[in-house]
Amino acid sequence: MAQQKQTVSASAEGGTASLHRTLGLWNLIIIGLVIIQPTAPMGIYGVISNKANGHVVTSILIAMVAMLLTAISYGRMARVYPSAGSAYTYVGQEIHSAFGYVVGWGMVMDYLLNPLICTAFCAKAAMNILPGLSYYVWIVIFAAFFTWVNLRGVKTSARMNEALCAGMVIVVAIFLVSVVRTVWHMQHDPGFFTRPFYDPQSFHPSSIFAGTSVAVLTYIGFDAVSTLSEEAENPRRNILLATVLVCLITGLLSGVEVYAAQLIWGSKPFPSNQVESSFALIARQAGGALLFQIINFTLLVANMGSGMGSQLAAGRLLYGMGRGNALPKSFFGAIEPKRRIPRNNIVAVGLFAFAGAGILEFFSSRLGGGAYEIGAEALNFGAFIAFMGVNAAAFVHYWLHGRNRNLSHLFVPVLGFVICGFIWVHLSRPALVLGALWMVAGITYGAIRTRGFRSELVTFEVPPEEA
Template identity: 80%
Template sequence: MTQENQVSATPAAGGARLSRTLGLWNLIIIGMVIIQPTAPMGIYGVISNKAHGHVVTTILLAMVAMLFTAISYGRMARVYPSAGSAYTYVGQEIHSAAGYIVGWGMVMDYLLNPLICTAFCAKAAMNILPGPSYYVWILVFAAFFTWTNLRGIQTSAQMNEALCAGMVLVVLLFLGVVARWLWHTHHDPGFYTRPFYEPQTFHPAGIFAGTSVAVLTYIGFDAVSTLSEEVRNPRRNILLATVLVCLITGVLSGVEVYAAQLVWGSAPFSSEHVESAFAIISRQVGGRVLFQIINFTLLIANMGSGMGSQLAAGRLLYGMGRGNALPASFFGAIDPKRHIPRNNIFAVGAFALVGAAVLEFFSGRLGGGAYEIGAEALNFGAFIAFMGVNAAAFMHYVGREKRRSPGFWLVPILGFVICGFIWIHLSKPALILGSVWMTVGIVYGAIRTKGFRSELVRFDLPPEEAQP
């Protein structure tokens, strides 16, 4: 690899730049770890109850739905290979103020994800080693996530590869145990088609309700686009990685829930067991050993997601800092030695630590409600970004380039409509929390621009790396 390929992104504070060292496979692995190969396990019970057992059907329908938005992300990354992701796409194609609003919504999403993962990992670790308190564990995990991301982008990529490999091995173990269980219990070929369609329990309304939850399996694929300035040949690799992450997640998740559904069928889960539904199924086919393995794997999965989301959050804040949407002297600075946005990594780690402590304080007083609201509030900012990217893709390819083939106008329209429908059907507390966050951002922008009379942001694009 040439020196020019290694370091050829937009100069930041002190002339330092992000380093182009990632390939297509690195992007796919980072995306998979942020989403988690075990993504459907945590929400399996909820989907099953809503869809009357047709979990695999809803997972595959959700994959098709999210592919529309993934294609829009990949196409816009070809036009604007920037760490700012949706913030840059919307700001360039629609309006700088719209880009700022989308970016502010993304900040909420990207800050809450490491926070939620830190809190989840602390709770899971307490089940394995109950000695240290919750507050000790959140300090351990927040520090570990931050240390890993401060080591540089290649260290983060290698760590993600190891975590992804471990999670995939556990998924394969689960599938193997289920296959052995089925070999001794079921021999009727018709039995194996019931997860896709069982006439007695198939209801369109239930399928639709389940699909709206199953979409959560794919949240996080957009983080790939925030690494546009650290990947070789971004115009090709970002598009491929974004779409492939969605496809691989859909296929792997579909296989996981198909196997689980063969074991459990369409029977509903009780309210006290809905969150641990997948682990309960694991215990049914593999005993307590597999039950504990699945629990431990969910801890590892959230560790990977926490590290990956902190990595992406640092790049988003860098893109906004460089564009002056946030104070450039802090958020737009690049460490000259490791070529990473060091200040942002520290800031996200500190936010996750303090936020996880505050979350525990309020969860104890609200019966766990604060944790659930925080987890769902992730989607408030995510779907604002998804709608914005679909709108930007339509404006660029249909409005500016005048492309009239259905692939260029139908894909972003469908992506926008689907994401908009999901967004307005978030829970009321999540909508209120998201609205407060957006109000704070708009007020901040108005103050900085004296009522939006002056330019708030600029969108400096990185130079292209030398092509082989």
């Protein structure tokens, strides 16, 4: 995640330190796009295509509608809680602390699964470069590397992230030019250019929503804009606009990328052992071996950055839970004094990523998908709980308790909740089972610790980075 320089200023009257509001609308949009990354749909293209019978564009656009509605709810709630910027805070404050806990526990699932799916993806991408090493050797290498980097306290600067983002835009442009050149020399039937949106031979509503349940992963991270409320100029206006525009730009750019890919590949399914490399395979068909390696390497680097960042974030969240006594404080609430990092948690997340990537891959034939595919959908299980929670909180605050109601305060959160809920129930059976087991375990644990949620268990806020 990009780190924005924080300028501290003194209040003219009281001398109290506060964050300087320097981020304009465009700054917020750039930060959001850097967090999501321009290649977001490439890694999950094969998973969406297989589930949606080739209708990747349609799935991406439906997911964009759901995320735009949810983005409006996020932006509105950021006005009410400008320093919190978290779904569980919105739900806990507006509805009930127990529901806030449930949303927070779902978010913990996201934080833990993100390093897992990045480890699985990087292993498959690396096998395209050095196929002599097996998947299980690569997950050891990447899980160990991510852990080693985070144990050293290494941070990725905003400038490096922006440079990486710019490089990805260039790679996307090269890919699109290659597709145009390839399509120019192809034979086209009358439905060639509209088939990526709708192919009557393979279209089925249930498969579209199954694909959409994965396509939403393209937009994960848009809500991070709301955490910058205290550093934004005119946050009541710009946070809402930036959150919505980040979703819109991401959806349109992603739609162009996957539309171009579908023109080349069509609706052919990808073999289960090649689903992580799907976009690289399309690139090879459009631009040869060189473009294959460029796309493959770009996605490998992007997921390495995401893997390291998500592991550190997961370690920090577990530290916040340990510090709040939701988990054993002696282990999860400990800070390594030299580098001031939650060392135990970082190691635990690394071991979880390695073990989870290996176990899910081992049982992939029985579960009906690879480790990356199952992990991605299970991650969305928790994400959709958070999205539904934010829409519900916005409905309660602005419609049930609001003084200046208008129809958008009713329809936006209700439609956002319904669409997110409909997509949520169309997750695959393995993802629903894994998610349900996780939620039952968390709710049971929370109920026992709080005597039926009659006392506060934990505040799920990630503590700020110490200077």
